[in-house]
Amino acid sequence: MKCPNCGRENLESSAFCTGCGAKLAAQCISAQPAPAYYAPAGNDGTKSLSMWDFFLMEFLAKIPIANLVLYLVWSFSGNINENRRHWSQAKLVWLAIRICFGVLTIVACAFFSAALFSSLDTVSNGLANIY
Numbered sequence: 832m833k834c835p836n837c838g839r840e841n842l843e844s845s846a847f848c849t850g851c852g853a854k855l856a857a858q859c860i861s862a863q864p865a866p867a868y869y870a871p872a873g874n875d876g877t878k879s880l881s882m883w884d885f886f887l888m889e890f891l892a893k894i895p896i897a898n899l900v901l902y903l904v905w906s907f908s909g910n911i912n913e914n915r916r917h918w919s920q921a922k923l924v925w926l927a928i929r930i931c932f933g934v935l936t937i938v939a940c941a942f943f944s945a946a947l948f949s950s951l952d953t954v955s956n957g958l959a960n961i962y
Contacts, residue, residue, distance in 0.1 A: 832856070880914045888915065892922065902926070 832841050832855055839850035847854055880888075892898045905911050905919035 878912065880912060884915075885918075888918065898922075899926070 832843050832845065833839070834841060834848035834850060834853055834855060836853035837848060837851040839848055841848055841850075841855060845855055891901055902919045902923050905915050906923055908916075
């Protein structure tokens with residue numbers, strides 16, 4: 832497509848001239864198909880999940896050990912629905928966050944309990960010396 836302002840050749844899909852920045856002819860731009868903002872429903876894993884699909888996924892997520900296996904399978908399998916894949920990936924991230932906070936809590940409790948018992952031992956030894 833040739834720019835009407837400067838005469839420079841541009842791609843047919845260009846909305847503006849790469850040379851002068853002028854807006855290119857609307858009739859050439861409107862001939863292009865509109866971009867698809869959603870994937871059409873089909874057998875390629877893009878079909879939307881129903882409320883019962885989400886209900887079943889949440890139910891299965893409540894079963895210990897099985898939930899971790901399902902999260903891994905749904906997250907990394909190639910032929911799983913995209914919604915299910917993203918949901919299970921998010922669940923894995925939250926699981927990792929909970930594990931990190933749990934470990935930090937255990938370490939903090941161990942540290943503070945050791946400090947507490949140390950100070951109690953010091954107080955009891957001081958009282959024993961007094962009496």
